[in-house]
Amino acid sequence: MKSTCVRRLLVCVALSVLGCGISDDATARDEGMWLLTAPPRAMLKERYGFDPSPAWLDHVQRSAVRISAGGSGSIVSPDGLVMTNHHVGSEVLSQLSTKARDLMETGFYARTRAEELKCPDLELDVLWEIKDVTSEVNAGVKEGMSPADAGEVRQRAIAEIARHAQDESKLKCEVVTLYQGARYHLYCYRRYTDVRLVFAPEQAIAYFGGDTDNFEFPRFNLDVCFFRIYEDGLPIQAEHSLTWSGGSREGDLALVLGHPGSTQRLYTNDHLKFMRYTMIPARLRQLWRAEVKWQEFMGRSAEDQRLGNEDYLGVTNSRKAFTGQLAGLLDPAVMGAKASAESRLRDAVRANPEWNKRWGDGWDVISKAEHERLAWFDRWFVFERGLRSDLIGYARDIVRHAEETSKPNGERLREFRESALASLYTRLYSPAPMHDALEIERIAGALSFMAENLGGDDPAVLTALAGKSPKARAEELVLGTSLKDPAARRKLVEGGSAAVAESKDPMIVFWKAMDKESRALRSRYEREVEAAEQAGYAKIAAAKFAVEGENTYPDATFSLRLSFGAIKGYAENGRDIPPYTDFAGMYERYADRKGQVGFDLPERWLRGKGRLDLTTPFNFVCGADIIGGNSGSPVVNTKGEVIGLIFDGNIHSLVGAFQYDGTQNRAVAVDSRAIIEALRKLYDAGPLADELQGKGR
Amino acid sequence: MKSTCVRRLLVCVALSVLGCGISDDATARDEGMWLLTAPPRAMLKERYGFDPSPAWLDHVQRSAVRISAGGSGSIVSPDGLVMTNHHVGSEVLSQLSTKARDLMETGFYARTRAEELKCPDLELDVLWEIKDVTSEVNAGVKEGMSPADAGEVRQRAIAEIARHAQDESKLKCEVVTLYQGARYHLYCYRRYTDVRLVFAPEQAIAYFGGDTDNFEFPRFNLDVCFFRIYEDGLPIQAEHSLTWSGGSREGDLALVLGHPGSTQRLYTNDHLKFMRYTMIPARLRQLWRAEVKWQEFMGRSAEDQRLGNEDYLGVTNSRKAFTGQLAGLLDPAVMGAKASAESRLRDAVRANPEWNKRWGDGWDVISKAEHERLAWFDRWFVFERGLRSDLIGYARDIVRHAEETSKPNGERLREFRESALASLYTRLYSPAPMHDALEIERIAGALSFMAENLGGDDPAVLTALAGKSPKARAEELVLGTSLKDPAARRKLVEGGSAAVAESKDPMIVFWKAMDKESRALRSRYEREVEAAEQAGYAKIAAAKFAVEGENTYPDATFSLRLSFGAIKGYAENGRDIPPYTDFAGMYERYADRKGQVGFDLPERWLRGKGRLDLTTPFNFVCGADIIGGNSGSPVVNTKGEVIGLIFDGNIHSLVGAFQYDGTQNRAVAVDSRAIIEALRKLYDAGPLADELQGKGR
Secondary structure (H helix, E strand, C coil): CCCCCCECCECCCCCCCCEECCCCCHHHCCCCCECCCCCCHHHHHHHHCCCCCHHHHHHHHHHEEEECCCEEEEECCCCCEEEECHHHHHHHHHHCCCCCCCHHHHCEECCCHHHCEECCCCCEEEEEEEEECHHHHHCCCCCCCCHHHHHHHHHHHHHHHHHHHHHHHCCEEEEEEEHHHCEEEEEEEEEECEEEEEEECCHHHHCCCHHHHCCCCCCCCCCCEEEEEEECCEECCCCCCCCECCCCCCCCEEEEEECCCCCCCCCCHHHHHHHHHHHHHHHHHHHHHHHHHHHHHHHCCHHHHHHHHHHHHHHHHHHHHHHHHHHHHCCHHHHHHHHHHHHHHHHHHHCCHHHHHHHCCHHHHHHHHHHHCHHHHHHHHHHHHHCCCHHHHHHHHHHHHHHHCCCCHHHCCHHHCHHHHHHHHHHHCCCCCCCHHHHHHHHHHHHHHHHHHHCCCCHHHHHHHCCCCHHHHHHHHHHHCCCCCHHHHHHHHHHHHHHHHHCCCHHHHHHHHHHHHHHHHHHHHHHHHHHHHHHHHHHHHHHHHHHHCCCCEECCCCCCEEEEEEECCEEECCEEECCEEEHHHHHHHHHHHCCCCCCCCCHHHHHCHHHCCCCCEEEEEECCCCCCCCCCCEEECCCCCEEEEEEEECHHHHHHHCCCCCCCCCEEEEEHHHHHHHHHHCCCCHHHHHHHHCCCC | CCCCCCECCECCCCCCCCEECCCCCHHHCCCCCECCCCCCHHHHHHHHCCCCCHHHHHHHHHHEEEECCCEEEEECCCCCEEEECHHHHHHHHHHCCCCCCCHHHHCEECCCHHHCEECCCCCEEEEEEEEECHHHHHCCCCCCCCHHHHHHHHHHHHHHHHHHHHHHHCCEEEEEEEHHHCEEEEEEEEEECEEEEEEECCHHHHCCCHHHHCCCCCCCCCCCEEEEEEECCEECCCCCCCCECCCCCCCCEEEEEECCCCCCCCCCHHHHHHHHHHHHHHHHHHHHHHHHHHHHHHHCCHHHHHHHHHHHHHHHHHHHHHHHHHHHHCCHHHHHHHHHHHHHHHHHHHCCHHHHHHHCCHHHHHHHHHHHCHHHHHHHHHHHHHCCCHHHHHHHHHHHHHHHCCCCHHHCCHHHCHHHHHHHHHHHCCCCCCCHHHHHHHHHHHHHHHHHHHCCCCHHHHHHHCCCCHHHHHHHHHHHCCCCCHHHHHHHHHHHHHHHHHCCCHHHHHHHHHHHHHHHHHHHHHHHHHHHHHHHHHHHHHHHHHHHCCCCEECCCCCCEEEEEEECCEEECCEEECCEEEHHHHHHHHHHHCCCCCCCCCHHHHHCHHHCCCCCEEEEEECCCCCCCCCCCEEECCCCCEEEEEEEECHHHHHHHCCCCCCCCCEEEEEHHHHHHHHHHCCCCHHHHHHHHCCCC
């Protein structure tokens, strides 16, 4: 649980998603985050001569991994080795670090299985079964129901469908809302919680170039780390795992399997305006504030720098991503294109009386909901997006767990449904260490943010601060609570309502005082916004299917998708950017920017330069359509072999939240050859390279 | 002209000021920013046995310098040498730097007069004459006038008083509003505009510890630079200049002559709440945003780092200052004390029917004004605090100059009155170089800020952006304007209304489209807020004089004040902080924090360590009551000899904007002995040290 969860391509799941139409423009040839149950067969065949077989699709699906920290990964050896990004694993690396042993600084390599380090609360999910449950979800919805009531009926159905599936299959089951409510799929996962760290390089090479080069290309990052999945104390013997390739070439088709978090491509213009003028500015204001606060915190000492690093990186990454999104929404070209597309679709609907009757008001339903929420947006934002920290999260989950689990499954908040409880307990009972200084900073920041936004005479602020300054109140809460101890959390959870009611723990008392308004705002959001969006977008999606055909993909939902595109460069400011970089280029950039923040290199890379083949391809770009959440996605060739590892998108990919433009939008990956070269020549990690390359088995 | 003008103790002048009562508490013994015409004689005599003679006061007054960049200084040799802080001179250092010669990086020392570098637009003012003009200012105010009308009458009188005085004396004359309108003083200055750079150290030693140590103590900063005043091509022969001391000791009385910018100690509780919940949060949101933007800008290249440095430092400094202020206002102890003091005064007024009739509604007048401005605060903030850059400032001044100078003197906006025009032209015709990249960044930032805050459908935003994204629009304006050339600016100013009306220059066209609303908001502020504050605070001040006596000092107004206090340490978190640091301590801190941002040392200081007497006192603290604007103030002993140079306040001084607490509030100064030691041993600047110490004359 982190107070901010967006990191480069590692993104929180948003709930608003819808199907996206494919532009027929040549610049959009590689568009789409496709369902594995409906891959873009015709496009792949026509453009790249590739026709994935059901077995191919099944194999890559069951080799792909969703990572609870918010990213993607893949199983890359029969012994359960999992590859993802360093920046996806970095929260774990921080948890496993101490003042004396900073894995972010030094990197890590387990030479033997015994040395592999158990991660406190990492959960890996592998998508095993998929089923369309649209009709079951909608079965209880009656003609004439309000969107809010229909939404409630659907949520009850969803909770029960997931529980039944889970009871039957013993898998972790979720119902995924696709095309913003036009389709519902049941996804059942194999769930793994004994995950161990095998290898990570130093942060300095994983994130070489820092914030300056983040979302840019050319790049030179070894943004990789490896974990291993265990069950019953032994590495799993994976039924499916990806094999390693001999490398790729310019023009090759690159296929990306991953979990894009959230896109808003089918948002209506009014909804985009809400993003443009309300939501993104609010997020940016919060992020600018947080970025400055974390820098101040980190400046205090070397240890504070280490402690604050993970929150800080998350904040800077989100800030850069939202800055790019806002720039896109402030660009008249982007908004103009969205407006024309919407007009065309609405005209087509209006021209058909039957369509108009069924779907014509879809856009207005959205507009009304986004407009009306403005009246309570600030308050909602403070409670639901501002009031966050590890301890606040624990207190909230414990207080709500007592109340929610006493209700019928279908009436509970999502995260307390039967199908979600196992993951909740994994988070709640995490043995990861907590640091007072860090939590005081987070909570003081959250309380100040609340006071700055609601005003200090606000009853909720008065209650939250209890007559103290934000800093003093945060110290009191953090130093006084027992919730830093997982055993104390478990005791409260298992004690149920009575234990929570009696508890004098200051964090529990604090949250009990906040819970009523927090719940009310969440409930209002779910009933008045989310349900209205689902009602409206279901109509718009139906209209779109009717007008443009069903050959389309849904907006991203942090569920498994297939993206594709050729390995190719692009033009920027009149310059041609080639698709590959190499080690030599990294040393040049190092020499050029030496001494500037983010451009240090680890000693190992400075001393070891002579051992490396400097012509080794290091990073590359391809046209695959990805977004935050795709971090750690494997890039495979048509044989399903690993040719790279997605870790970023270029600056032109940020507007991809709303619109894909294949002329410049590129996914950025670590080349598989760079991983092997660095493991063998610099990290003395020959056995790991052998395992990846399938040698010595 | 900078888009942000707060740097450490270098502060924009705010207009709302009022007299401050002295607490009788022992912790407040050294409180006060006293008028030189009403020094705290009794206190100085009783506590420190010091009774400044009229000649002493006259001498230090005429040795003190006000610096147009927003700080303080002093004349420290008969040849017109002026001492101030490096961070006060840094804007000039940036203007005099190029890609090839970065004075911030290398420092500067003119070994001969011929090598002294002329500053493009620095203006130094020396306060020469003072006169109370309260009755003249109020002469035209009639019983029963509204605050807004009375304010207008006073403004007309002020304009004419200043013009007459200026015509007669040939000095630069200003009417200063003291005790927020209870008193008006006419200040006439000797004005100098041929100012040349003599010496500056490297920024790395002037600002050692960076943002981390800013507003902290212990400190180790050589935050000093020297200029020289010229007239008719020769150094002035100063009638008054400060001599150098042999040093100070713990317990000595330190006297500070400087120009504190703005305090809000006598603000009513409702006015403080406006600061707490509206003004400071708005400023902080703007600053957090700007800090992140400038970091991104500076990360792009070494040259962008150099260009953005000055804006960036200004922003980080303001952010830290406002953070401290907000923390104070969020502290129930501070607000509780303010509330009790206000209750006591109001009770005393209510208890006396005559007083109650005359002054009883003073507090309500303020409350009403601060409350009613909330309705238009956001817009006012965007136009009057957000829409800033060098080019925007030029365009605004040129457009307004044409209109304003055609009006009678008494009806003009302040900065276009006859007495203010010379300073305006100095700024407007500055030959300082302009950098496209910097201005594009500033203007794109200002336009985005506007769009984020007003919404993109706002007519003003639509006009400002002209259908382009903020970045594209900024590029168009900056690349297309001729205003980067001082000759072009002069031609437009001299062409008057006709030239402005005909101009197709994009910046002029842009501002002509913005001017109407900007003027309306400013006028609304002046009539509805400023005039109401003056009316209300004049009553409160009169009540305060009646209840508590007149032995008090007015809130700071960026005019000359005397502060005082013993050189003494303080306790913090249970530790005793001694009052002096030394060079040895600096090298220890360097070793401790090596490699962290802000803790580099110049090569000169690393190589030259062996030559220094490491026991030389480096920085010290004293209890003198100072605030932003005091940067560069000389610290003198009772003989009027320089013992130090104010450059900062500690973290406990930040709440000093609202309340002085002598237990921990400390002013931070460079020790005079450190300046001499560094000049002689490290900078090979013996002649400059000789001039300071009066040797060889």
